[in-house]
Amino acid sequence: KNEVEQSPQNLTAQEGEFITINCSYSVGISALHWLQQHPGGGIVSLFMLSSGKKKHGRLIATINIQEKHSSLHITASHPRDSAVYICAVTGNQFYFGTGTSLTVIP
């Protein structure tokens, strides 16, 4: 079993839809990261969370420490949001989820 599990693995949405990507982890952490990776491209850090909720533009990230669960929400999705979204946790070690591949169709 992976230390970090993401769902869904793949997601296709129509432009404008509200999107949720989930992340569950099984280890003790000091922080959780949401990352974005475009095809063939680099990695961008979207959020670092240790509690509560953060918002940046159309992106919202939440974390529930007791339930060891985090969600990434995208409001009013756009084709340029198409990318792989990766959840990662920092504790004694660094663990990554396998990513959620998002495609937003115009």
Next chain:
Amino acid sequence: NAGVMQNPRHLVRRRGQEARLRCSPMKGHSHVYWYRQLPEEGLKFMVYLQKENIIDESGMPKERFSAEFPKEGPSILRIQQVVRGDSAAYFCASSPRERGVSPLHFGNGTRLTVT
């Protein structure tokens, strides 16, 4: 303020050769992390370094791989006697403080192909 710079972007090596991957962290960042992404797989942590010190190398293969972050200059990930299984994208990230305290800033990666 330049971001994390990795070079080369693409590197081709024959089996048995050495590969050297360089990472210049963002200005003011003294913590560097290396990650590997194998084809069709997720990211995996390799090593965490602070200037002149290896803090955590629990993700590094036991043989052929080494990393350094000297007082001056970029961090170097060195792979000796490369094999086809080393073909992957290698990403570097940096932060101003220790992991779990400050966000990470990633480079664009080096894509290593071993022929």
